Amino acid sequence: MAWGLVAIGLLLLIVLGYWQMIVAEGSYLGPRVVTFLYDLTAPAYERIKQFDPGYEQWFLGLPLGQALEKIPSPLVLDVGTGTGRLPRALLFQPAFRGQVVGIDLSRRMLAHAVQLAQPYRERLALIWQDAQDLPFEANSFDAVTCLEVLEFTPHPQAVLREMVRVLRPGGVLLVTNRVGKDAWVLPRRAFARPDFEALLRELDLENVRIQSWQADYDLVWGVKSGVPRGGGVRPLSQVLRCPACHHNPLPSDGTAFTCPRCALSYPVAPDGVIEIARPSHKSVLEQREQPTIPAEESRI
Numbered sequence: 207m208a209w210g211l212v213a214i215g216l217l218l219l220i221v222l223g224y225w226q227m228i229v230a231e232g233s234y235l236g237p238r239v240v241t242f243l244y245d246l247t248a249p250a251y252e253r254i255k256q257f258d259p260g261y262e263q264w265f266l267g268l269p270l271g272q273a274l275e276k277i278p279s280p281l282v283l284d285v286g287t288g289t290g291r292l293p294r295a296l297l298f299q300p301a302f303r304g305q306v307v308g309i310d311l312s313r314r315m316l317a318h319a320v321q322l323a324q325p326y327r328e329r330l331a332l333i334w335q336d337a338q339d340l341p342f343e344a345n346s347f348d349a350v351t352c353l354e355v356l357e358f359t360p361h362p363q364a365v366l367r368e369m370v371r372v373l374r375p376g377g378v379l380l381v382t383n384r385v386g387k388d389a390w391v392l393p394r395r396a397f398a399r400p401d402f403e404a405l406l407r408e409l410d411l412e413n414v415r416i417q418s419w420q421a422d423y424d425l426v427w428g429v430k431s432g433v434p435r436g437g438g439v440r441p442l443s444q445v446l447r448c449p450a451c452h453h454n455p456l457p458s459d460g461t462a463f464t465c466p467r468c469a470l471s472y473p474v475a476p477d478g479v480i481e482i483a484r485p486s487h488k489s490v491l492e493q494r495e496q497p498t499i500p501a502e503e504s505r506i
């Protein structure tokens with residue numbers, strides 16, 4: 207009897223562990239666990255995913271490029287960029303003349319993005335930061351994308367709200383919603399199609415269109431309502447805002463972006479990744495001495 211109970215307990219533990227760590231990828235245990243798992247997986251991520259370049263172009267690069275074709279120099283944000291899949295698909299498009307900012311909480315995924323996106327580094331900025339607190343001014347981006355990420359964040363609605371905040375009116379939102387056989391075991395992370403559509407409409411998005419994509423994901427498009435304004439490529443220091451005190455702009459001396467109001471400094475790592483998730487304090491003296499880079503030079 208006792209052994210039977212132990213066996214059932216063990217089985218439950220294995221099922222629970224499999225659900226939490228494999229299916230939900232640590233999502234219900236918090237961003238630290240999710241990040242730990244992605245840091246661990248980073249070297250194998252591209253091998254596991256086996257992205258097909260033609261498929262990536264057909265479903266991502268081409269349609270997004272077309273959605274932005276009327277904007278001479280669009281600025282795009284990719285949230286949870288991982289190894290830079292979306293930036294690579296978009297920057298590969300000859301018609302796309304803009305720039306991309308990719309943000310992720312796994313530093314190792316970003317390190318791989320640096321390597322894989324080498325041909326596009328001039329037009330791609332990579333930022334280490336949590337998607338729950340986007341370090342950008344409102345209405346900054348012409349498009350905001352987020353592929354296969356929302357279900358791994360503790361509050362997908364809050365992340366969506368952040369993405370809509372930084373998207374300019376008239377800008378394009380492209381996100382995924384988890385569907386398929388595992389979606390039912392991801393409560394409050396994956397949404398039924400009508401619920402997801404309603405959620406986006408509540409967030410002031412129009413022309414919401416849900417497109418079947420992969421077995422596990424829908425692609426969902428929307429446009430932020432309002433009179434078009436903002437957007438366009440600008441120096442990153444003008445788009446960034448301090449996550450601690452919300453001051454904008456964040457001047458850069460090439461080695462760090464420093465907040466003139468609260469003196470927090472966000473280093474630029476040797477591989478070029480801007481480490482917003484690793485702030486340090488700059489003394490008032492250091493701040494006074496900091497030369498700010500002219501706007502032209504500090505472009506992405």
Ligand SMILES: C[S@@+](CC[C@H](N)C(=O)[O-])C[C@H]1O[C@@H](n2cnc3c(N)ncnc32)[C@H](O)[C@@H]1O
Pocket residue numbers: 237240241244285286287288289290291292309310311312315335336337338352353354355358359
């Ligand atoms: C399945 S991968 C998707 C990566 C990429 N978008 C793609 O389609 O290949 C999920 C990514 O979301 C990132 N992520 C998870 N939670 C995050 C958070 N709170 N903030 C930023 N990134 C997060 C992970 O580090 C990981 O790189």
